[in-house]
Amino acid sequence: MRNIQYIIFVALAITATVQGCTDSLASGTGCYCGAGSYGQSSDNQGTGCQACPKGSNSAQASGTTTIAACTTCKDTNSTNNQNAAAPACYCNAGYYGDPTAATPITCTACPKGSNSAASTTASTIAACTTCKDTNSTNNQNAAAPACYCNAGYYGDPTAATPITCTACPKGSNSAASTTASTIAACTTCKDTNAVNNASTSTPACACKASYYGDPTASPAVTCQGCPNGQTSAVGSTASTGCVVCTDANGTVVLSGNTGSCVCAANYYGNPTTTGTSGCTQCGSGQTAPVGSTTNVCKSSFSSLLLPILSFLSFVMLMLF
Template identity: 45%
Template sequence: MKATSLILISLAVIATVNACTDTNATAGAGGTCFCNAGYYGTSTDVTPSGSCTKCPTGTNSVAATASGTLVSSCTCNDTNASLKGDNSGCQCKANFYGTPNAVSGGATGCSACPTGTTSPAGTAAVTSCACNDTNASLKGDNSGCQCKANFYGTPNAVAGGATGCTACPTGSAAAAGSTAVTSCACNDTNSSLKADNSACVCKANFYGTPNAVAGGATGCTACPTGTTSTAGTTVIGSCACPDTNAALNSATPPVCQCKANFYGTPTASGASGCTACPSGQTAPAGSATNVCKAASTSSTYILPI
């Protein structure tokens, strides 16, 4: 009987020793009270001024095995999230966006940024995922990056790498997402890209210097009626008459006339309408009829001595 009483008294003493007055702590090995799972800090049973503080919303921690555990021991339930800088709660990790799922074991609320983009921790919207290529931006559907307006190519997905988007030639523009230089359209509607795509020139049958400003007056003037020019022509004199024996005159507007030493009416196609003067005869440019005449000559008479 006495033995039984002693055992019961001993168990009561042990229970008293192992009981924690801090309801958020549990006695560990040796009877020391440590904070429970989901809490951090130091039990009031260890330090009167201490406390086992509940982990921030959406986080959890394992049962402590030592005193003085920090809030950083509380990990976010969403694997793609981490504690905010002030430890007040969870935020999506860098290169993710969304709202962390606070429920342990649930689907993540943080989605990875599109390929080739990055974002700082705490990003809530996909539009905050910035393309690594500084000359690129997100597509309209936010599925990835594309070259910005007035650039062309394929964005470089690697941060810090050389851009894969090249600026359109001066005086031309392109819609966002353009992949080839040929998508860069000259701002002057009467001009087009040179064969090497390096700049804008007046189109065939125009002459001048293209206006680089979008919406401005054209700098390329149509060649006179009935004349043609190759792309890139800058002066009216390079507008050629279809009749190879004719050339533009100086009238306003200029028209085709037979060249010097020819006469007739230039043709727009087919055989020339300008006939050559007979050998040794000349005619002024623009002669419509046969006014050819022998070239004037001068003779020298030497007096006899």
């Protein structure tokens, strides 16, 4: 009976010794190095379990291991370099932090639109120096880096759901801006002799009056000035839009993309291209609008007022 009790006591002692590993980093049956460590525990006549490098991790061992066992990362936003001799975990591209620090710095996402490279030194937000959108530029602010669309583009890479930087319509332009999120930002023109229609939905640039060309073409056709003495309507795309009035009493009137020669104000008729004018002048004191083709001349109020005032002055002189 005593022999049986002795055997049970020894068995329990052995079990307690095996499961109560003396190496603090060892655990389980066999006292092998636990998760997050590597080596051979002192319980197994080894030099002891060693902690994986900061930020890196390992699985529970089933035998003797080397530092190469530390192949995973504790921070889910970091990546292990898989170096068998010196494994280490660094923040992924687009994150900043330092999981290898004595007190690990959590890998945190860069601000919307900005980016960072995987790096051992990407420990602060200042690492977020590049942009995810190729048509945006980083402000390189070490405290608050942010990416905005380039001039000539609109969008918002900083939005909760980033808005892609899209090129302005041909010929129109925009400034680099935090608010250039819609096409309405394309309010200027690349061609200095063009004007923007300032539409918030379909902004477009066209040549100024007295110029012709097509800044919206691919490639753009430069806006060129009409010859001396000629003019054109806004938006004229060809030299044929430039017109001249040879009638001495005529004037050019612009309509849309074309121009025409009509009689000047206070004249009526049809201009000619011969030496004799086709425009007849209204009588003294009479006026007519530009473009009158028939005699619509009328006396103006001011022309009637002078004779009336003269008559009243004469009457007053006679009375006094």
